[in-house]
Amino acid sequence: MAERDMVQTRRKSSRNKRDEILSVAIDTFGRDGFEESKWADVAAAVGVGSTALYHYFESKQHCLYVVMAEAIEIARADFDRITGENDFATGVRKVLEKGFELDEHEVQRSRVLVAGQTRISGRRKSPREEQARQAARVRGHDLEVAWATFLARGMEQKLIPEANPQLLSRTVIGLHSSVWLWYRPGGMLSLEQVAEFYVPRHLAMIGLADGA
């Protein structure tokens, strides 16, 4: 193998291990709760020792911030694509619906994201943790701004009533986030049923008539 290929293989393998840790962490934190999850159990499930684990993540908290940043990035990519491809009214509805089109792992990721919302305000002493915290915060803020900008467009087009776009984006994100405080995979309600209930209520909240 040429040296460049070997470096790329190592990078890929490193990336795979990192993704594997993230994946196990999401399922563990989502299922057992962040507080109750043991970082050592994540390491054991992935089959890495604590030194190798430290190469990827300094701490459980560091890993949480990275999960959050990636979850928000994925939501943001969906948001940009869907709102870019559709008119305002269709875009709002579709992007809200998309927020419920999740497999079990993605539900757990949403649960971790919401659990992290109350753990992201305090500055961390560790530089790595602090950098990851800032990255998650910035992405969260950017998604809020993207929503606000989008909603302001609907106001300009007279499709929804004039209102403070920033506050309106907070109600949308806040209402959606609240689902993941109680919804768990395999519960009594399917995600389709939850979406059918929540999406029209989001639309009513922002003042877009159902079926508009």
Add this chain to the structure above:
Amino acid sequence: MAERDMVQTRRKSSRNKRDEILSVAIDTFGRDGFEESKWADVAAAVGVGSTALYHYFESKQHCLYVVMAEAIEIARADFDRITGENDFATGVRKVLEKGFELDEHEVQRSRVLVAGQTRISGRRKSPREEQARQAARVRGHDLEVAWATFLARGMEQKLIPEANPQLLSRTVIGLHSSVWLWYRPGGMLSLEQVAEFYVPRHLAMIGLADGA
């Protein structure tokens, strides 16, 4: 002093010290975040040693659950009084408005309550912690049921559209709770401004026309 009076004085003093710890804990957890708060700092601020502190609360987590249970009890008492004194439409609006009529300390208590929502699902090993956790959970569940029962009454009276009352109660509580993820005392917006924005959106969400 008669013995009974002495016992009562001791009880009152004990109750005062407990309330003082709770009060300092609320301000500390609310301001600095639950994770970042040091339990020893709460003890120091109240001026009790760790042994005395342990008499009242086994741990920071134990104290969190007690704060949550008391915060929900206060919200419940407001809910019962306001919905008992008013017709459905007036009651909904007034009870939602009441949720924003808070002084700084009460805002911090709301912030602690919301921070606790993602820390209440996992069973605790310590019996004292577990008992306090269960108490907070039960009170939270009872408040949700009270909201659902109240909303079902509005549906029977044809004042709001038929819908799953339990899910509707979750949207109401979820949207309101989401405010305390970002609102802090002394921010750019007054609580009156936040209430003016959120209450009509709650009403739209449950299908009660503004001003009904």
